[in-house]
Amino acid sequence: MNRLDVKPRIRGAVDVLGLLERGRTLSAPVLRKAVERLAAPMDTIAAYHFGWIDAAGNPSDGDGGKALRSALALISAEAAGAPPEAGVTGAVAVELVHNFSLLHDDFMDGDEQRRHRDTVWKVHGPAQAILVGDALLALAGEVLLELGTVDATRATRRLNTATRKLIDGQAQDMSFEQRDRATVAECLEMEGNKTGALLACAISIGAVLGGADDATADALERYGYHLGLAFQAVDDLLGIWGTPEQTGKQAWSDLKQRKKSLPVCAALEAGGPAAERLAALLAADAAYAGAAGGAPDEVFGEAEFALRAALIEEAGGRAWTAAEARRQYDAALAALDEIHLPEEVREQLTALADFVVVRRR
Amino acid sequence: MNRLDVKPRIRGAVDVLGLLERGRTLSAPVLRKAVERLAAPMDTIAAYHFGWIDAAGNPSDGDGGKALRSALALISAEAAGAPPEAGVTGAVAVELVHNFSLLHDDFMDGDEQRRHRDTVWKVHGPAQAILVGDALLALAGEVLLELGTVDATRATRRLNTATRKLIDGQAQDMSFEQRDRATVAECLEMEGNKTGALLACAISIGAVLGGADDATADALERYGYHLGLAFQAVDDLLGIWGTPEQTGKQAWSDLKQRKKSLPVCAALEAGGPAAERLAALLAADAAYAGAAGGAPDEVFGEAEFALRAALIEEAGGRAWTAAEARRQYDAALAALDEIHLPEEVREQLTALADFVVVRRR
Numbered sequence: 001m002n003r004l005d006v007k008p009r010i011r012g013a014v015d016v017l018g019l020l021e022r023g024r025t026l027s028a029p030v031l032r033k034a035v036e037r038l039a040a041p042m043d044t045i046a047a048y049h050f051g052w053i054d055a056a057g058n059p060s061d062g063d064g065g066k067a068l069r070s071a072l073a074l075i076s077a078e079a080a081g082a083p084p085e086a087g088v089t090g091a092v093a094v095e096l097v098h099n100f101s102l103l104h105d106d107f108m109d110g111d112e113q114r115r116h117r118d119t120v121w122k123v124h125g126p127a128q129a130i131l132v133g134d135a136l137l138a139l140a141g142e143v144l145l146e147l148g149t150v151d152a153t154r155a156t157r158r159l160n161t162a163t164r165k166l167i168d169g170q171a172q173d174m175s176f177e178q179r180d181r182a183t184v185a186e187c188l189e190m191e192g193n194k195t196g197a198l199l200a201c202a203i204s205i206g207a208v209l210g211g212a213d214d215a216t217a218d219a220l221e222r223y224g225y226h227l228g229l230a231f232q233a234v235d236d237l238l239g240i241w242g243t244p245e246q247t248g249k250q251a252w253s254d255l256k257q258r259k260k261s262l263p264v265c266a267a268l269e270a271g272g273p274a275a276e277r278l279a280a281l282l283a284a285d286a287a288y289a290g291a292a293g294g295a296p297d298e299v300f301g302e303a304e305f306a307l308r309a310a311l312i313e314e315a316g317g318r319a320w321t322a323a324e325a326r327r328q329y330d331a332a333l334a335a336l337d338e339i340h341l342p343e344e345v346r347e348q349l350t351a352l353a354d355f356v357v358v359r360r361r
Numbered sequence: 362m363n364r365l366d367v368k369p370r371i372r373g374a375v376d377v378l379g380l381l382e383r384g385r386t387l388s389a390p391v392l393r394k395a396v397e398r399l400a401a402p403m404d405t406i407a408a409y410h411f412g413w414i415d416a417a418g419n420p421s422d423g424d425g426g427k428a429l430r431s432a433l434a435l436i437s438a439e440a441a442g443a444p445p446e447a448g449v450t451g452a453v454a455v456e457l458v459h460n461f462s463l464l465h466d467d468f469m470d471g472d473e474q475r476r477h478r479d480t481v482w483k484v485h486g487p488a489q490a491i492l493v494g495d496a497l498l499a500l501a502g503e504v505l506l507e508l509g510t511v512d513a514t515r516a517t518r519r520l521n522t523a524t525r526k527l528i529d530g531q532a533q534d535m536s537f538e539q540r541d542r543a544t545v546a547e548c549l550e551m552e553g554n555k556t557g558a559l560l561a562c563a564i565s566i567g568a569v570l571g572g573a574d575d576a577t578a579d580a581l582e583r584y585g586y587h588l589g590l591a592f593q594a595v596d597d598l599l600g601i602w603g604t605p606e607q608t609g610k611q612a613w614s615d616l617k618q619r620k621k622s623l624p625v626c627a628a629l630e631a632g633g634p635a636a637e638r639l640a641a642l643l644a645a646d647a648a649y650a651g652a653a654g655g656a657p658d659e660v661f662g663e664a665e666f667a668l669r670a671a672l673i674e675e676a677g678g679r680a681w682t683a684a685e686a687r688r689q690y691d692a693a694l695a696a697l698d699e700i701h702l703p704e705e706v707r708e709q710l711t712a713l714a715d716f717v718v719v720r721r722r
Contacts, residue, residue, distance in 0.1 A: 039529035039533060040532070100495075104495060107491070126487065131531060131532055134494075134495075134498070135525065135532075138528060139525065142518075142521040142522065145514065145521060153506065156506060157507070160502045160503040160506060161503065163499045167403075167499060168496075171402070172400060174488060175401070
């Protein structure tokens with residue numbers, strides 16, 4: 001990976017892995033309880049998706065993801081001076097929406113692996129992946145409004161907005177895959193919708209449930225939005241140059257899907273000989289894959305993807321994306337300066353930003 | 362069709378088609394406005410689904426459905442003594458949820474025709490059908506909570522519950538298709554979830570938005586639930602014995618999908634020679650279709666379906682379902698007797714029940 005040239009600002013004072021662990025530990029029982037409400041076989045299929053059981057139905061302590069959003073929602077409650085527990089229902093609602101989108105996107109994108117395991121549509125078929133995703137989305141609004149407070153309604157409205165942006169982002173992402181190119185601005189808008197909006201919701205929802213005013217929630221959302229874009233920039237680097245061990249996905253996964261991720265858009269926009277050769281290849285790919293009637297990963301070998309990755313790097317797409325991760329990281333931390341926060345919370349959010357941009361590689 | 366032996370109780374005093382028209386007319390502009398919020402190409406695809414444009418993108422006054430749920434939501438507001446306009450946002454939210462389920466179910470069920478036109482997944486592909494469905498579901502909660510009132514939150518909670526039941530019902534429906542048989546009780550539970558719950562929500566949501574108490578809303582929900590079961594019983598008859606002109610679908614559509622609809626379940630449960638022959642055929646169908654690697658409609662001819670329909674009728678499944686439609690119709694009207702309602706509203710709801718059970722054939 002490129003070095004991102006970000007010095008972690010918090011050194012050892014904050015236990016980030018402990019914060020992630022707390023997010024999982026406090027939200028997991030409530031999440032499981034919510035998922036148990038689903039009619040069979042959706043409850044079992046959801047349990048497989050979350051890594052609680054394996055494909056044969058046996059209990060598993062499989063990788064259910066980092067639950068970054070849960071960790072953020074609990075810190076969010078503390079940002080409003082409430083105990084972390086005040087953010088648990090918000091954490092669960094956000095995780096439900098996040099996992100709804102994973103279930104649907106994996107099918108739409110044809111992704112066969114997630115968290116080092118076969119995706120739900122591969123194991124249980126597209127219909128169940130769609131239906132269980134639908135159920136998780138519906139459940140999210142249900143558990144949140146069951147709190148029965150005015151703040152729960154405020155939180156649900158923010159979650160609804162984030163969910164719609166998430167869906168807009170997936171629509172944009174898919175439409176870019178059909179095109180030869182997308183601009184960097186289009187890509188950033190798409191990623192802001194697809195990743196930024198729900199992280200923004202995660203880091204504000206606990207505060208809203210804890211009684212924070214809208215100005216505080218909005219500033220926290222800005223932190224989460226930029227954190228999401230930083231996260232996504234790193235993810236886009238991993239999507240091309242990450243190993244299957246790092247990503248839990250196939251090698252070259254973003255290139256295989258013809259994703260117009262940041263490194264690709266930045267390379268094309270940079271111009272120069274490498275960018276021109278890349279543009280010609282991507283245009284030809286589309287025609288070739290269309291004529292061959294298959295996705296690029298079915299008609300090209302590994303060397304073809306390695307060539308594209310090298311051209312993206314030569315055109316500057318890799319370096320630009322690493323620099324963009326840093327810019328977004330800075331913007332996230334700047335948003336925190338706009339509001340009063342308990343010092344411990346500020347340190348935790350800074351450490352989490354460090355983790356997302358610097359250590360998660 | 363069988364005669365259902367229900368005498369319409371209201372004769373000409375209520376203009377049912379006018380009520381349906383009012384539902385469409387008042388809700389359509391708000392529905393269109395909401396759908397316009399979707400990012401491209403979802404806005405266009407949704408417009409095709411609703412029949413506002415054709416597949417080529419030209420304006421169309423295609424069949425967007427009866428909008429029975431919209432009509433109910435406006436009457437619902439009047440049931441609480443509010444003007445029909447007080448129910449419009451509820452009508453739009455319920456229509457959005459209804460159409461979310463149509464978009465997803467058509468793909469999951471492999472239905473190629475809806476409202477006499479190709480379904481969205483056929484025209485635009487599965488990914489777009491899923492994504493636009495997701496967007497409509499998210500939009501439903503969004504438009505409702507934007508009202509910003511305590512009653513809007515109450516209405517949203519009822520809509521959430523109905524949505525989850527709808528999804529449970531689809532899960533049950535799909536799981537029954539994999540089985541040789543389902544009991545009548547299982548089928549009624551499935552249909553109550555899949556059809557009853559959202560009609561129950563439609564006829565209570567306007568009242569809730571108009572300030573009705575929970576007891577009134579609950580009684581209206583019971584009316585809607587039984588109306589939904591009556592509606593579904595008629596639909597199940599049409600799904601076997603209806604013509605493509607009546608249904609907008611292929612002939613024998615429910616048999617082709619191996620649906621365990623009421624006539625099938627009732628026939629199997631009745632016993633006797635016809636039921637036994639039917640059971641043997643359905644069990645063999647599953648094995649044969651499985652071995653042939655296709656759905657029954659790909660491996661059987663029309664005569665095979667005609668035979669199954671005749672056996673269902675001979676075993677009494679058709680007559681039982683017609684009688685069940687009548688029982689549910691009676692139960693719907695009985696629910697109205699539990700509460701005080703403006704006399705005009707009572708007459709309208711009675712006329713709508715007549716329409717659903719008697720005239721909609």
